[in-house]
Amino acid sequence: MSHNPKLLDTSAQMTTAVLALLNTFEPLAKLSAGRKRELAGLCFVEKVSKGINPLRMNVSNAKQSVYLIKGELELRFVDGSKQMLRAKDTVARHPIVCDSTLVDCIAYTDVEILRIDNDLLDIMMTWDQLSTGDDVLKSVHKADDEKSSRTPVEWMRDTSVFSVSKLQSGVFSKVPVANIEAMFQRMERINTVAGQVIIQQGAAGDYYYLIESGTVLVTRADGVNAHPLLVAELQSGDAFGEEALVSDNKRNATVAMKTDGQLLRLNKHDFVALLKEPMLLHVSREVAEVKIADGAIWVDARLPSEYQYDHIDGAINLPLNEIRQKLLELDYRKSHVVYCQTGRRSSAAAFILAQNGFDVVVLKGGARANGL
Numbered sequence: 261m262s263h264n265p266k267l268l269d270t271s272a273q274m275t276t277a278v279l280a281l282l283n284t285f286e287p288l289a290k291l292s293a294g295r296k297r298e299l300a301g302l303c304f305v306e307k308v309s310k311g312i313n314p315l316r317m318n319v320s321n322a323k324q325s326v327y328l329i330k331g332e333l334e335l336r337f338v339d340g341s342k343q344m345l346r347a348k349d350t351v352a353r354h355p356i357v358c359d360s361t362l363v364d365c366i367a368y369t370d371v372e373i374l375r376i377d378n379d380l381l382d383i384m385m386t387w388d389q390l391s392t393g394d395d396v397l398k399s400v401h402k403a404d405d406e407k408s409s410r411t412p413v414e415w416m417r418d419t420s421v422f423s424v425s426k427l428q429s430g431v432f433s434k435v436p437v438a439n440i441e442a443m444f445q446r447m448e449r450i451n452t453v454a455g456q457v458i459i460q461q462g463a464a465g466d467y468y469y470l471i472e473s474g475t476v477l478v479t480r481a482d483g484v485n486a487h488p489l490l491v492a493e494l495q496s497g498d499a500f501g502e503e504a505l506v507s508d509n510k511r512n513a514t515v516a517m518k519t520d521g522q523l524l525r526l527n528k529h530d531f532v533a534l535l536k537e538p539m540l541l542h543v544s545r546e547v548a549e550v551k552i553a554d555g556a557i558w559v560d561a562r563l564p565s566e567y568q569y570d571h572i573d574g575a576i577n578l579p580l581n582e583i584r585q586k587l588l589e590l591d592y593r594k595s596h597v598v599y600c601q602t603g604r605r606s607s608a609a610a611f612i613l614a615q616n617g618f619d620v621v622v623l624k625g626g627a628r629a630n631g632l
């Protein structure tokens with residue numbers, strides 16, 4: 261593939277320009293350098309013509325923080341008063357306050373603004389504050405490899421396990437911040453070598469793993485003498501080992517290192533308390549039906565043969581053993597209510613969905629207990 265050096269140059273220049281801008285606004289200037297670099301690629305700089313209200317140009321439904329970069333904005337308030345906001349004024353270091361007292365906001369000159377998703381900013385601020393807490397530093401330091409050249413703070417901020425996208429829609433997005441902090445204190449970091457078996461198919465579940473660096477191979481043998489088949493290759497930032505812990509079944513696959521790498525692991529007890537419980541919301545049949553009436557989708561996590569025999573009207577079939585391959589068939593905008601016979605397979609399925617950013621609940625007790 262040929263590269264266009266001019267294009268690369270321009271985008272690098274743009275990122276540098278946005279980075280410089282971030283340093284002029286609050287609380288963005290207080291973010292760590294790594295977070296600012298991530299944010300530079302996730303915020304939007306826009307030109308707005310004189311006479312237009314830049315706040316009305318928010319096409320997404322997400323709440324945003326809007327900063328004034330260049331020009332003048334006239335703010336009109338409910339009591340009839342007006343205020344001129346000028347770029348570079350001290351108050352313009354902060355986002356425009358869009359509360360109920362603001363009636364209108366008009367570009368008095370051509371202006372330039374910076375937009376940032378509020379949730380994204382909140383996640384970044386929370387995470388940065390969390391990663392400078394004393395307790396966290398001590399524990400990470402203890403678990404850290406002595407030979408590692410990175411400091412614990414750098415590690416916590418830079419590891420792909422806690423990239424913004426993972427914090428926004430991955431496993432940690434549904435977990436209370438306090439639990440993430442506790443998880444950090446209990447997580448152990450292990451160095452692994454190519455070929456090392458981390459999980460053996462058929463063994464009991466003991467740990468949940470996050471890949472900090474390296475690649476792992478997931479293989480499965482269907483039958484005692486069957487040749488194991490490769491089912492997945494997982495990378496830095498991915499997780500594995502959740503299914504046996506969520507469903508109390510045996511390990512359903514063997515996981516081995518393809519390359520040398522580093523893993524973070526959490527024991528079953530801590531995993532259940534800190535991740536499984538907060539991520540899995542079990543609801544009664546009545547609550548499930550209200551959700552369905554509101555547009556949620558029934559998901560049947562049993563085998564196709566069970567589904568074909570009988571299933572809840574309107575349910576789609578996502579067998580637990582195929583769920584990862586079928587994620588793309590699901591609609592991210594919809595909520596999902598997962599069920600199986602007893603609640604066990606559906607819990608494992610729901611955990612995988614939640615881990616991948618879906619809005620999901622589990623039918624408590626499964627179809628059997630609910631007479632469905």
Ligand SMILES: Nc1ncnc2c1ncn2[C@@H]1O[C@@H]2COP(=O)(O)O[C@H]2[C@H]1O
Pocket residue numbers: 459465478491492499500501502503504505510511512513514515584
């Ligand atoms: N198809 C797959 N894709 C990705 N990971 C898998 C797949 N099948 C099994 N795994 C992982 O391999 C792990 C083996 O142990 P568990 O059953 O606890 O949890 C399993 C999953 O985390």
